[in-house]
Amino acid sequence: MVLLTLNISPRSITNVSDYAKLIRKVLDLDISFNIIHLSTSSKSVSMIIEVPKDKVKALITTLRDYDIIIERKNPISIDEENCIHCGQCISLCSTGALYFDKEYKVCYDHEKCIGCLICVDSCPRSAIKENI
Amino acid sequence: MKTYAEINNKIKKGDAVVVTAEEMIKIVEDDGLETAARDVDVVTTGTFGAMCSSGAFLNFGHSDPPIKMEHVWLNGVHAYHGNAAVDCYIGVSRMSDKRPFKYGGGHVIEDLLLGKPIKLRATSYTTDCYPLEEIDTVFTLNDLNQAILCNPRNSYQRYVCATNSTERTIYTYMGKLLPNFGNATYSGTGELSPLQNDPNYETIGIGTRIFLGGGVGYIVGEGTQHNPKERFGSLFVKGDLKQMSAEYLKGVNFERYGTSMFVGLGIPIPILNLGLAKKCAIKDEDIWTEVVDYGIPRRDKPVLRKITYKELKSGRIELNGKKIKCSSLSSLYMARKVANELKKWIIEGRFFISAPVERLPTDTKFKPMKMTKEIKFIRSVKRDAFTCKLEDGIKYVANLIIKESTNHVPVVDNNNKLIGIVTSFDITKGLALGKNKLDEIVTKKVIYTTCDEPIEIAARKMKINKISALPVVDKENKVIGIVSAEDLI
Numbered sequence: 137m138v139l140l141t142l143n144i145s146p147r148s149i150t151n152v153s154d155y156a157k158l159i160r161k162v163l164d165l166d167i168s169f170n171i172i173h174l175s176t177s178s179k180s181v182s183m184i185i186e187v188p189k190d191k192v193k194a195l196i197t198t199l200r201d202y203d204i205i206i207e208r209k210n211p212i213s214i215d216e217e218n219c220i221h222c223g224q225c226i227s228l229c230s231t232g233a234l235y236f237d238k239e240y241k242v243c244y245d246h247e248k249c250i251g252c253l254i255c256v257d258s259c260p261r262s263a264i265k266e267n268i
Numbered sequence: 269m270k271t272y273a274e275i276n277n278k279i280k281k282g283d284a285v286v287v288t289a290e291e292m293i294k295i296v297e298d299d300g301l302e303t304a305a306r307d308v309d310v311v312t313t314g315t316f317g318a319m320c321s322s323g324a325f326l327n328f329g330h331s332d333p334p335i336k337m338e339h340v341w342l343n344g345v346h347a348y349h350g351n352a353a354v355d356c357y358i359g360v361s362r363m364s365d366k367r368p369f370k371y372g373g374g375h376v377i378e379d380l381l382l383g384k385p386i387k388l389r390a391t392s393y394t395t396d397c398y399p400l401e402e403i404d405t406v407f408t409l410n411d412l413n414q415a416i417l418c419n420p421r422n423s424y425q426r427y428v429c430a431t432n433s434t435e436r437t438i439y440t441y442m443g444k445l446l447p448n449f450g451n452a453t454y455s456g457t458g459e460l461s462p463l464q465n466d467p468n469y470e471t472i473g474i475g476t477r478i479f480l481g482g483g484v485g486y487i488v489g490e491g492t493q494h495n496p497k498e499r500f501g502s503l504f505v506k507g508d509l510k511q512m513s514a515e516y517l518k519g520v521n522f523e524r525y526g527t528s529m530f531v532g533l534g535i536p537i538p539i540l541n542l543g544l545a546k547k548c549a550i551k552d553e554d555i556w557t558e559v560v561d562y563g564i565p566r567r568d569k570p571v572l573r574k575i576t577y578k579e580l581k582s583g584r585i586e587l588n589g590k591k592i593k594c595s596s597l598s599s600l601y602m603a604r605k606v607a608n609e610l611k612k613w614i615i616e617g618r619f620f621i622s623a624p625v626e627r628l629p630t631d632t633k634f635k636p637m638k639m640t641k642e643i644k645f646i647r648s649v650k651r652d653a654f655t656c657k658l659e660d661g662i663k664y665v666a667n668l669i670i671k672e673s674t675n676h677v678p679v680v681d682n683n684n685k686l687i688g689i690v691t692s693f694d695i696t697k698g699l700a701l702g703k704n705k706l707d708e709i710v711t712k713k714v715i716y717t718t719c720d721e722p723i724e725i726a727a728r729k730m731k732i733n734k735i736s737a738l739p740v741v742d743k744e745n746k747v748i749g750i751v752s753a754e755d756l757i
Contacts, residue, residue, distance in 0.1 A: 153709075223595040227593040239601055240599075
């Protein structure tokens with residue numbers, strides 16, 4: 137089982153029917169997961185869930201469509217061979233885990249990465265790989 | 269003050285003073301313009317970005333029996349075959365038939381440079397002189413007679429900065445743009461950009477020798493869509509692919525947009541006079557471009573503000589009073605590598621500057637496409653919408669749907685502002701599940717259109733969202749009509 141932290145911002149889900157749709161989608165995936173923790177505030181809904189390892193990718197793919205931020209330890213790696221340091225990923229990274237160094241080389245700080253995976257499909261060199 | 273011959277003589281002797289455009293800024297600042305103009309012989313520039321109008325002419329030599337290739341694929345990427353029997357043009361934006369969005373013409377060129385074997389498949393209608401009907405073979409770059417990189421539009425003087433006002437993530441040639449101005453992307457290297465350092469093309473024109481893809485290339489002339497008056501000049505360039513390197517030509521794939529190629533290109537600018545020294549000291553803070561809303565998929569997209577490359581390179585830009593993250597699509601790191609490599613070549617006496625045979629035009633215009641059919645707007649196809657309020661019951665809406673024989677009922681507030689939509693399917697489902705309140709079945713994240721949206725754009729909205737109608741709203745989000753898929757046919 138893998139622990140995932142989900143942060144659902146009001147930007148992606150505005151009302152109850154959006155929630156209903158999301159839950160429907162998750163149910164369609166036929167994943168049983170344990171909710172370890174759930175907290176709500178006016179800013180966001182935060183959940184910690186435990187998911188079977190082989191279902192992580194399918195779940196993340198679905199949740200990503202809703203702009204839900206998924207936190208996971210050490211979620212991506214950068215293929216240095218293929219990176220051309222264009223920087224497209226940097227503006228998508230909300231935590232500054234992807235950044236330019238002084239030489240304008242793209243760098244990755246896995247400590248700061250929350251595993252939202254928004255960067256992954258943005259890389260024109262397919263150099264950002266999801267660790268699964 | 270200096271001539272091309274004098275500078276080349278210095279290069280030959282190993283005496284030439286060569287600096288990059290970024291270094292030139294500091295030299296002019298520290299030593300003054302006159303000293304800089306006297307001491308510096310050549311300023312090198314560089315850029316490394318996605319240049320979709322690129323590709324290569326390849327000649328395979330003849331097969332036996334000979335074939336007149338009618339359709340050609342290289343690693344599954346269709347190449348252009350409108351030339352003689354065994355010539356083709358592989359364009360970087362063409363995607364593989366089998367692996368679209370993943371592999372394209374740019375990747376074929378990169379693989380050629382890496383020495384990888386490339387699968388060639390060609391078919392023919394056959395002639396008396398070219399009887400072979402099809403061929404499947406494998407070749408490498410060395411097996412070709414000619415491989416000529418030939419790019420009709422490269423090295424834009426500047427480019428716009430892209431952002432997205434809409435409520436969904438969009439995937440463009442400017443990369444992935446998050447909803448509600450979530451980020452911004454730009455392209456170009458600003459003060460290091462080749463055409464920015466000689467904006468009147470005094471030393472840049474037909475025949476100018478340049479750095480292209482890690483080898484030597486030449487400017488063929490103005491690039492397509494060359495638009496010098498708007499500081500959107502571009503270049504048509506060529507060079508021998510066999511001399512180039514995979515380090516400076518990289519196949520790329522933009523998610524849900526397509527394939528392209530990053531091209532490394534650098535131009536040496538001879539400092540012939542004081543004016544050129546001054547121009548080569550241009551700074552990012554003096555190079556302006558526009559922030560443009562790519563959420564509006566029209567030819568003329570809304571310009572949100574003017575901006576300098578200095579602000580773009582800072583990583584954050586100000587938009588509507590908020591700071592948003594901004595990053596490049598072109599690689600400044602690699603562009604500097606281009607400028608430094610070119611500098612090294614000149615210092616080592618391996619590369620000489622050349623005077624243009626003719627200068628690039630400074631007065632051409634970039635015209636829009638001539639369209640013989642008028643574009644149709646939603647205004648001309650919209651129908652009256654029958655709306656309901658959230659407090660109306662499911663039964664009321666069901667009756668409305670029957671009475672007005674419609675399938676879609678926009679839900680509005682007391683000011684007629686759009687807050688949701690209900691379809692006949694939602695009603696059916698609601699009844700089946702025993703719901704009474706509209707609130708329980710309404711879709712509140714509504715995809716809508718406006719009067720001035722072309723019908724093709726509205727049709728695509730329906731297609732990608734798998735819906736069959738769109739409420740039409742005015743600037744205040746008030747419902748003024750509805751269009752359904754049938755109205756757009």
